[in-house]
Amino acid sequence: MKFSELSQQTLEKIKTLQWDRIIEKHEGPESWESVLRWDTVEILEIEGRSVLLPIDQSQHDNLTILRTIWSADGNSVTLFLKDTTYFDDDFMSGYLAICDRLKEDDLFVSIVYHEWFIIENKEALAEE
Template identity: 55%
Template sequence: MQLADISPECLEIIRAVRWDRIIEKHEGPDSWAAVLRWHDPEFLMVEGHPVLLPVDQARHRNITILRTIWSEDGHSLTLFLQDKTYDDHWSASGFMAVCDRLPGQDFYLAILYHEWFILEPLSAQVETL
């Protein structure tokens, strides 16, 4: 699935959606209209499902999905991912995304995208105590 395949009516619905962010210490609501205007997003396939995240498609090759949590009804998806695009000690390389399926569509749209400073798994942390 590509954004180019989406109908103009569906794109207008996406543009109207707001999402929450904490990225590079900037936080608050943002609009998908701004993402579509200033960035080059594209669908990322997650376990066979198209997901639209507020990141440029050029970053997809640097993204590793670490964990997926599907809602029982299949309408929501929580992702923990690592993005090594800016792999330095000043940038967070982990992100958490909450995505909902757009009503009447077969894809998921991010409604929350937050930085996450990746910590060792709990089991590894407990082993060191």
């Protein structure tokens, strides 16, 4: 799915949403309406599902999905991401996104997007 293919009805639903952020020490709710004004957002395909994050399309090539956790009902997803757009340092390039599926749509939209320090805990935690 491409952002340009979204219906006007879907765009109107997205505009009503807010997302929580902690990015570069700026925090608080943001409106999706302001993000949609960028004209540079694009939908990501993650494990066969369409996900919209509040990031510029130019960052997509720098994203690595580290972990994906789908909710039992399939209506939410938690993503652990590495974005090397601004930092090529594993510790400083982590992000956490929580996305919910829009009603009557097959699109997941971020409701939380936070910086996350990538910390490896392999010694003490069980692996999949």
